Structure formats: structure tokens, C-alpha cells
Amino acid sequence: MEFIWEALFTILLMDLQSFVLREELSLSPLVPLINIFLFTLLLKTVVRVPIIWSIIISITGYFLMVLIQVGIVNLSFGLLTVDEIHASPVRGYLLQVLSGVIGIAILKIYNFFGGGFDFEFEKLKFKSETVIVYLMIIGTLLSSAILLSRNNSFLDVIFISIAVLFFLFYATRKEKESD
Incomplete structure (x- = not known):
């Protein structure tokens, strides 16, 4: 709640650029990259988290997310298919609300069982792995843009799952090294 106004402003920017890129310029594959960039800027400039983190x-x-x-789309029994979401914005909003509620619930449960980070990022010093981590980040972002532009949800899920597991494993390992 400490950064609510800055976060709301960033969300507004994300929504506006998303609308313009999707609806006006037909550049949908760029939306995730720009959203990740804007959220990274929020964390770096407002929350003061080091850039790599x-x-x-x-x-x-x-x-x-x-x-x-x-997962929601696949378990919705056809109510929230990609075509239905494109045809009815209300279903898109429903998907957003459901994914937000489920995401927050998962994080609360994860945190309750001792998961999460203490956010003492300055303790975590990088050595020779910095270049590899930067290359992985750049490769992940470029690969996701290419994959998402091809609209193959099976490949998207596989790639994104592997990327999430890698970043969670890496962050958890660095957190444990600092203790």
C-alpha cells in the first residue's frame, strides 16, 4: 500500500499502451515486453529494488499470471476461450479479475507456508554469473515475444513454465545463499 499511487499510475500507463498497441497499431506482441519494462521501472525507481531483481x-x-x-481458460469449459474473450470484453475483464484473485490467493498461501523473499536484495551480490543472468533475461524476453506472436498456446505454456521455474529457482537459490 506504500506505493499505491505510483502503482496505479503505472497500471494506467500499461493499460493505455496496451490499448494503443493492440487496437490502433496492431502490435500485440510488443505489449508484454513493454509491460514488463514498465513494471521493472516501477520496481527500480519507486520501490528501489536493484535492476537485476x-x-x-x-x-x-x-x-x-x-x-x-x-489455466483458467482451459478449465472454463469454453466460457473463456480466446475467441470469446475477443468477442466480449466483459469475458476478458472476468478473466482478469479471476486471475488476479487466484494469483493473490496463491501468493498468500505460498507466503503463509514460508515461501517468498525478505527483499533484502542488496545482500545478494553477483559475481561472474551477472552476464549469464542478463543474457537469460534478454533471451527470455525475445523468445517470449516471438512465441506469443505465433499464437501457439501449448508452446507458450511450456516455454513460460520453464522460464518461471528457472527464475524462481535462481531467486530462491540466491536468497538461501544470502542467509
Whole structure:
């Protein structure tokens, strides 16, 4: 709640650029990249999280929400198919609300059982792995843009699942190393 106004402003920017890129310019594949960039900027400039961790948090969070939404679509018995969401904005809003509620519930449960981070990112110093991590981040973002533009949800889910597991494993490992 400490950063609510900054977060709301960033969300407004994300929504506006998403609308313009999708509806006006037909550049839908760029939307996830720009949203990740804007969220990274929020974390870096307002919350003061170091840039590498801002990027990891942004990518992991975005990809987890994609997985939740794919799960909802696949379990909705045809109510929330991609075609139905495009035809009826209300169903798109329903998907957004459901994925937000489910995402928050998952994170609360994860946190309740001791998961999560203490957010003492400054303790986590990088050595020779910095270049590899940056290359992984760049590769992940470029690969996701290419995959998402092809509209193959099966490949999207596989790739995004692997990316989420990698970033969660890496972040958890670094967190444990700092203890």
C-alpha cells in the first residue's frame, strides 16, 4: 500500500499502451515486453529494488499470471476461450479479475507456508554469473515475444513454465545463499 499511487499510475500507463498497441497499431506482441519494462521501472525507481531483481520479479510475475490465465481458460469449459474473450470484453475483464484473485490467493498461501523473499536484495551480490543472468533475461524476453506472436498456446505454456521455474529457482537459490 506504500506505493499505491505510483502503482496505479503505472497500471494506467500499461493499460493505455496496451490499448494503443493492440487496437490502433496492431502490435500485440510488443505489449508484454513493454509491460514488463514498465513494471521493472516501477520496481527500480519507486520501490528501489536493484535492476537485476526488478527484471527477475517482473518477468516471473508476468509469466505466472500468464500461466494462471491459461489455466483458467482451459478449465472454463469454453466460457473463456480466446475467441470469446475477443468477442466480449466483459469475458476478458472476468478473466482478469479471476486471475488476479487466484494469483493473490496463491501468493498468500505460498507466503503463509514460508515461501517468498525478505527483499533484502542488496545482500545478494553477483559475481561472474551477472552476464549469464542478463543474457537469460534478454533471451527470455525475445523468445517470449516471438512465441506469443505465433499464437501457439501449448508452446507458450511450456516455454513460460520453464522460464518461471528457472527464475524462481535462481531467486530462491540466491536468497538461501544470502542467509
